[in-house]
Structures are given as C-alpha cells and as structure tokens.
Amino acid sequence: LHYKQLFTTYSSMTGLIVAIFLLSLLQLEPSSAGKPSVDYEYHLLVDDEIDEEIEGHQNETDYSWIYDDFTSCSVTCGGGTKISHVHCRDSENPEKLMPDSFCHETPKPYPIVRKCLKGDCLPRWVAFEWGICTTQCGEGVQYRRIECWQEKEDGSDSKVEVSGMCSHLPKPANSRNCNPRPCYVHWRRSDWGTCSTKCNLGVQQRTVLCNDIDNQPVNEAYCEDLERPSSSRPCNEGPCYYSWHTSEWSECSNMCGSGNR
Numbered sequence: 001l002h003y004k005q006l007f008t009t010y011s012s013m014t015g016l017i018v019a020i021f022l023l024s025l026l027q028l029e030p031s032s033a034g035k036p037s038v039d040y041e042y043h044l045l046v047d048d049e050i051d052e053e054i055e056g057h058q059n060e061t062d063y064s065w066i067y068d069d070f071t072s073c074s075v076t077c078g079g080g081t082k083i084s085h086v087h088c089r090d091s092e093n094p095e096k097l098m099p100d101s102f103c104h105e106t107p108k109p110y111p112i113v114r115k116c117l118k119g120d121c122l123p124r125w126v127a128f129e130w131g132i133c134t135t136q137c138g139e140g141v142q143y144r145r146i147e148c149w150q151e152k153e154d155g156s157d158s159k160v161e162v163s164g165m166c167s168h169l170p171k172p173a174n175s176r177n178c179n180p181r182p183c184y185v186h187w188r189r190s191d192w193g194t195c196s197t198k199c200n201l202g203v204q205q206r207t208v209l210c211n212d213i214d215n216q217p218v219n220e221a222y223c224e225d226l227e228r229p230s231s232s233r234p235c236n237e238g239p240c241y242y243s244w245h246t247s248e249w250s251e252c253s254n255m256c257g258s259g260n261r
Contacts (some may be wrong), residue, residue, distance in 0.1 A: 001026050061089040063102040064107055077121035079155025084112040121151040123165040125172055133178035142178045146171060182212040185222045189229050199240035 002225070035246035066089045074080035088103035090096040100108060126149040134140035146165035151157040188211040197203035208231045253259035 007163035014148075040156065062092050063088055063098055065103055065106065066094055067112065070112075070114065070221040071127075073116035073118055075116075075118055077118045078157075079153060080118060081113050082116045083115075086111060096197075098107075107248055108119055117153045119153050123148050123150045123160050125149075125166055125167075126159075126170055127172045130176070135179050137179060139177055141175055141180045143175050146174045146220070149230050180219075181222055183212055184213040187223055187226060187229050188213075189213060192233070195235035195237050197235075197237060199237045202235045202237065203232055203250060204235045 065086050067084045067086050070082040071085045072080050073094050086109050088098045088100050088108075090098060126147050128145040128147075130142045130144045133142050148160045149157060150165070188209050190207040191204045192204045195204055208229050209217045212218050212222045250261050252261045
C-alpha cells in the first residue's frame, strides 16, 4: 500500500501561507511468524522540490505599504504642515486596511510631512508676562507690555511695525492691582456678650476679626500667622433659686350657691 500527500496549506494570523509536505509509504509484508506487518517510511521534500511541488498551487495575496492622501493643513493661516500617513493595504484592494504584520517583509516607511502656506494671519494683540509688584506689602501695581503682532505665511511671527493695525481689536489691560495683603494686621476682639443663661452654666460670645492698621476688616487668611483669640467662653451666673408663685383666682364655678374657684 502506497500513500503520497503533496502538501497541506493553512493561513496563519500573520498572513503567511504555510505548506506542509509529507510522503508516506506503507508496506505490508509477511512477518517471520506468517502474520502481516506494517512499516512506515516518511520523506520530507527539500526546498527545491517544494518549489516545484507547490508551483501553480500557491495563491498568495500581495500586501504593501501605501501612503494615504495628505491631511489638511494644520493651520488656517500662516505656515503649517500636512502629513501623509502610510498603512499596510491589500494590493488588489487598496481600500482595505491590513495589520502591519502583513507587510513584514519590508520596513514600514516614515510618514511624509510637507509645509503648507495659508496666507498671512490677521494682526493680534500679544500680552507679555506681568512685571513685579511695585510694593512688597500693601496694594501696589503690576505692569506688562502689550504689542501688536502678526504671523506671516512663511511661519514667521513678529511685532507689527505699522501703527494702528490692531486698533480695531479690544486691547488687553497693561496694568493691575497687586499685593492686597496689608503691611500690618491684627486680631480685633469685641467685648464679651451676656451669658446665654440667667443662672448656672452658660456661654458668652464675642466677635473676632482680622483687621488692618486702620481697623478695617480684611481677609482672615492675612492673620493666619497670628494666634486667633477665642470667640467663646463659659460663664456662670450662679445657682438658680426656686419659689412658689400663685396666679390670680379664677371665677367661681357657680352663679349662685356654693362653688369653687
């Protein structure tokens, strides 16, 4: 009995088609005991023989790296960039995206980046960093530069030398108040209020405010480095005394004769 299997193919997850070749010879011969025996013999084809065997049978699909169309420009004015990305695609159906592993035979190319020019941008106000406050404590003023700038089509961005080009735009403020922290603060305490009870234990309350040198209230955060006085304390108005109190007599329960009240 002879059996020959040319090849078996299957497609892996990477897209490679793998061929397995097996040539088997089964021979039945009488044994010394007079009973049939089975001998197995396997032959694996070498590379040249494999090429000859699978020629005309292999149906591989070609995959290649294909660039997309360029994206739109990254800016609406001035100088920007546009990019063409590359993807692994089916050569027979370029619209079909494939995993990168399908194009493993060649390195993945880098995206192509090109400059794009969209014309000069409109002038605009540019505000620079604020300067230091004019005072270390107490209210002061900070200043900053405000200039009219324009980005050109070539991507350069600089101050506009022609005056009035930004005059139609609202101009940001070039100064602001700073250092609202007073130079001197203290806790100001009011007098204690009356006790919350007329006898026995109660509580007294008072107002505690953070004030500046003119005794004007300011944010309590400015007094956080100072120990805050208590705004309440217990009070004792002495023991309570009890006595009988009588009300006025009510009217008599009867209009005539004996009654109660």
